[in-house]
Amino acid sequence: MVFIAQMWFHDVKISIVIGFAIAINMTATDVSGITIPLIVKNMNLDSALSASVVSTTIADIVGFILFLELASVLLF
Structure with missing residues (x-):
C-alpha cells in the first residue's frame, strides 16, 4: 500500500503516514x-452478535x- 501511495502522491512523507496508519x-x-x-463472552452474552459491531466501530474510530x-x- 505504501508503494501505491508513493506512485499516486509522489511524496515520501505521505506514503510513510499511510503505511504507518x-x-x-x-x-x-x-x-x-x-x-x-x-x-462479551465473559458477560454471558452472545459474542457473535455484539462483538462484530463493537469491533468494527472501534476499528473505524481508531483508524x-x-x-x-x-x-x-x-x-506539519
Whole structure:
C-alpha cells in the first residue's frame, strides 16, 4: 500500500503516514477483534452478535483518529 501511495502522491512523507496508519490500524483491529469477543463472552452474552459491531466501530474510530494524528505530526 505504501508503494501505491508513493506512485499516486509522489511524496515520501505521505506514503510513510499511510503505511504507518495502515499497520497500526491493523494491529489495533486485531487486538480489539480478539479481546472484545472474550469480554462479551465473559458477560454471558452472545459474542457473535455484539462483538462484530463493537469491533468494527472501534476499528473505524481508531483508524480515523490515528491517520489524522500521524498526518499532523509527520507532515506539519
